[in-house]
Amino acid sequence: MSLSDEFKLIDGIKQTLGRPSSRVLLGIGDDAAVLKPPRGNLVVTVDTMIEGVHFDLGYMTPFELGYKALAVNLSDIAAMGAEPLYAVVSIGLKQEMNDYFVTELYQGISSLARKYGVDIVGGNTVQSPNTLLVDITLLGQCKDRAITRAGAKPGNLIAVTGDLGSSAAGLHCLKQLGRPAVESMPDLLTAHLKPEPQLKPSRALRKVGGVTALIDISDGLAREVHHLCERSGVGAFIDEKLLPAGEGLKRAAELAGGDPRAWVLYGGEDYQLLFTFPPRKQALLERALKRLKSRMTVVGKVLPKDEGIRIESLSGGTGPLLPRGWNHFARRARPRR
Amino acid sequence: MSLSDEFKLIDGIKQTLGRPSSRVLLGIGDDAAVLKPPRGNLVVTVDTMIEGVHFDLGYMTPFELGYKALAVNLSDIAAMGAEPLYAVVSIGLKQEMNDYFVTELYQGISSLARKYGVDIVGGNTVQSPNTLLVDITLLGQCKDRAITRAGAKPGNLIAVTGDLGSSAAGLHCLKQLGRPAVESMPDLLTAHLKPEPQLKPSRALRKVGGVTALIDISDGLAREVHHLCERSGVGAFIDEKLLPAGEGLKRAAELAGGDPRAWVLYGGEDYQLLFTFPPRKQALLERALKRLKSRMTVVGKVLPKDEGIRIESLSGGTGPLLPRGWNHFARRARPRR
Numbered sequence: 001m002s003l004s005d006e007f008k009l010i011d012g013i014k015q016t017l018g019r020p021s022s023r024v025l026l027g028i029g030d031d032a033a034v035l036k037p038p039r040g041n042l043v044v045t046v047d048t049m050i051e052g053v054h055f056d057l058g059y060m061t062p063f064e065l066g067y068k069a070l071a072v073n074l075s076d077i078a079a080m081g082a083e084p085l086y087a088v089v090s091i092g093l094k095q096e097m098n099d100y101f102v103t104e105l106y107q108g109i110s111s112l113a114r115k116y117g118v119d120i121v122g123g124n125t126v127q128s129p130n131t132l133l134v135d136i137t138l139l140g141q142c143k144d145r146a147i148t149r150a151g152a153k154p155g156n157l158i159a160v161t162g163d164l165g166s167s168a169a170g171l172h173c174l175k176q177l178g179r180p181a182v183e184s185m186p187d188l189l190t191a192h193l194k195p196e197p198q199l200k201p202s203r204a205l206r207k208v209g210g211v212t213a214l215i216d217i218s219d220g221l222a223r224e225v226h227h228l229c230e231r232s233g234v235g236a237f238i239d240e241k242l243l244p245a246g247e248g249l250k251r252a253a254e255l256a257g258g259d260p261r262a263w264v265l266y267g268g269e270d271y272q273l274l275f276t277f278p279p280r281k282q283a284l285l286e287r288a289l290k291r292l293k294s295r296m297t298v299v300g301k302v303l304p305k306d307e308g309i310r311i312e313s314l315s316g317g318t319g320p321l322l323p324r325g326w327n328h329f330a331r332r333a334r335p336r337r
Numbered sequence: 338m339s340l341s342d343e344f345k346l347i348d349g350i351k352q353t354l355g356r357p358s359s360r361v362l363l364g365i366g367d368d369a370a371v372l373k374p375p376r377g378n379l380v381v382t383v384d385t386m387i388e389g390v391h392f393d394l395g396y397m398t399p400f401e402l403g404y405k406a407l408a409v410n411l412s413d414i415a416a417m418g419a420e421p422l423y424a425v426v427s428i429g430l431k432q433e434m435n436d437y438f439v440t441e442l443y444q445g446i447s448s449l450a451r452k453y454g455v456d457i458v459g460g461n462t463v464q465s466p467n468t469l470l471v472d473i474t475l476l477g478q479c480k481d482r483a484i485t486r487a488g489a490k491p492g493n494l495i496a497v498t499g500d501l502g503s504s505a506a507g508l509h510c511l512k513q514l515g516r517p518a519v520e521s522m523p524d525l526l527t528a529h530l531k532p533e534p535q536l537k538p539s540r541a542l543r544k545v546g547g548v549t550a551l552i553d554i555s556d557g558l559a560r561e562v563h564h565l566c567e568r569s570g571v572g573a574f575i576d577e578k579l580l581p582a583g584e585g586l587k588r589a590a591e592l593a594g595g596d597p598r599a600w601v602l603y604g605g606e607d608y609q610l611l612f613t614f615p616p617r618k619q620a621l622l623e624r625a626l627k628r629l630k631s632r633m634t635v636v637g638k639v640l641p642k643d644e645g646i647r648i649e650s651l652s653g654g655t656g657p658l659l660p661r662g663w664n665h666f667a668r669r670a671r672p673r674r
Contacts, residue, residue: 025483026483029568030483031416031417031552032380032381032382032414032416032419032475032477032483034378034417035379035380035381037375037377041362041371041372041374042375042476044372044459044476045368045459046425046427046474048427048461050429050464052466054463076368080367080368080369080371088383090385092385121381122382122383124383124472126385126387126390127387128470130389130468131466131467131468133465133470137425137474138369139379139476140369141374146369148367149368
């Protein structure tokens with residue numbers, strides 16, 4: 001088996017994707033797509049996934065790769081308090097890949113696109129001799145102002161949705177134990193391979209109002225707290241014992257070694273939301289998320305800038321929260337993807 | 338020398354790009370960019386350039402790579418009769434690359450972005466261990482209807498802007514003779530490494546009106562005629578002796594071997610426009626392009642579908658115009674990029 005002719009391949013992709021919605025005036029097949037404009041402002045984000053850096057086909061199916069490539073972009077849209085509309089997908093394929101691989105990958109993209117009402121409106125399928133890659137640009141809309149990283153105020157509380165550390169634990173187990181052994185830990189597997197973008201929680205936060213800053217946790221909690229504080233010009237205090245660790249972390253560490261505390265603080269790829277708000281909004285926000293069967297956990301508070309970014313560790317001591325976590329080029333970064 | 342920390346690198350990129358225009362409400366540095374919406378409909382295109390497939394750093398500077406990566410996208414926007422607005426840029430960098438390389442690449446992108454009023458609003462800089470890649474998504478606007486590939490009618494004339502074959506000849510010479518030898522053929526060098534996107538001619542065609550179908554020549558004239566005919570449901574007749582060959586083609590063939598006729602018909606990467614219109618519009622269209630110091634050449638006419646897609650060759654015989662040219666995965670394709 002090998003790849004079809006490029007133009008046959010594109011026909012197959014169109015079949016997998018099905019009919020676009022009526023807001024797509026001209027979809028795949030011309031020099032560019034023509035789309036109804038967003039209501040309000042246009043929101044744009046892009047993410048690239050490179051084989052051997054961001055994923056490994058040794059433990060990930062092409063369906064999951066497609067799913068995750070779109071999920072991480074949807075997470076960025078959620079992190080703006082925006083709504084997704086359109087995606088364009090660039091894929092670089094190695095010679096040995098076959099049409100089945102491409103179809104599965106697009107089915108993964110398509111499954112999530114349908115769930116959140118995203119039209120795949122174009123893309124690019126090219127040869128990439130050494131490295132499989134998937135690059136998705138996602139366009140969304142934001143009726144009024146987006147919720148940026150920049151509005152946190154001293155006195156605000158800091159909260160996160162869902163659990164932390166499960167994705168990093170899942171990746172660690174996949175690498176140490178191989179996929180078959182991790183099938184018995186479905187939470188970790190799902191957290192790493194098929195994360196749920198927090199679009200519905202984001203919508204609920206927006207509806208309640210009062211959220212002053214919002215970011216998604218892709219580079220690890222510690223680094224994202226730094227990103228948010230830098231852009232807002234504030235400091236922060238995080239209480240480690242409040243951090244909502246995923247359920248299977250202890251078991252994962254028993255089976256595969258590794259440090260659950262590091263997974264929670266620095267692991268990254270959680271794709272949960274990290275946000276700040278005045279304390280009087282807490283009960284309303286909690287109730288709104290509960291209604292979605294979602295959950296938020298207050299993990300600290302915003303400080304004036306000159307008080308720094310600090311953490312009270314499990315042992316009770318307080319010190320600086322170091323911005324460890326994923327950084328693409330620094331040697332200090334944990335070489336986890 | 339090696340790459341900076343990811344976050345320092347992004348700061349450097351922001352400096353290279355300078356301040357965005359006022360329609361960029363939130364640029365690089367948050368989870369997504371927030372932009373004023375297009376006037377009219379939203380137009381989207383994407384192109385990926387992979388080292389060893391679409392370019393070779395042996396004969397191309399990083400500045401030229403950045404320039405060309407944006408140029409090919411601008412060409413797609415021109416091919417819709419649309420106007421460019423915003424670009425997002427994904428770059429996958431190999432470990433041995435340094436900050437100088439990245440700055441030069443962005444200066445190449447930026448030089449063309451400024452010329453055509455495009456804001457670079459975000460992107461992604463990731464590690465790519467084996468392969469340098471640049472992927473640009475370009476967003477534009479189209480006040481009313483776009484000019485698609487689908488409107489050509491029997492009896493319409495077929496024309497192209499500019500010259501054909503120079504880019505393919507330039508690439509051939511770069512591969513056969515090396516860059517220093519090709520510096521004496523600046524037209525071919527520019528055609529291949531720094532093609533001018535035909536946005537102004539596209540605007541002029543649109544203004545005059547009457548253009549029934551429009552496409553840019555990236556995969557070679559022969560294949561693009563097929564694309565246009567397929568989408569329009571028509572046939573075509575091309576007169577080879579009318580095709581406007583670039584000036585240096587003969588000399589290139591003398592110095593480096595190769596077939597000038599193949600460069601013109603199948604070479605591709607011309608990034609000129611191919612378009613159709615009723616004969617009564619010819620003089621008006623010609624005059625409008627002349628005013629821009631641009632030029633169009635009528636090369637054939639649209640036929641009913643059942644008459645096929647034919648060419649009268651230089652020797653006078655008429656036969657089918659074969660859809661040879663660039664195809665990413667077909668073995669039949671000339672392995673030229």
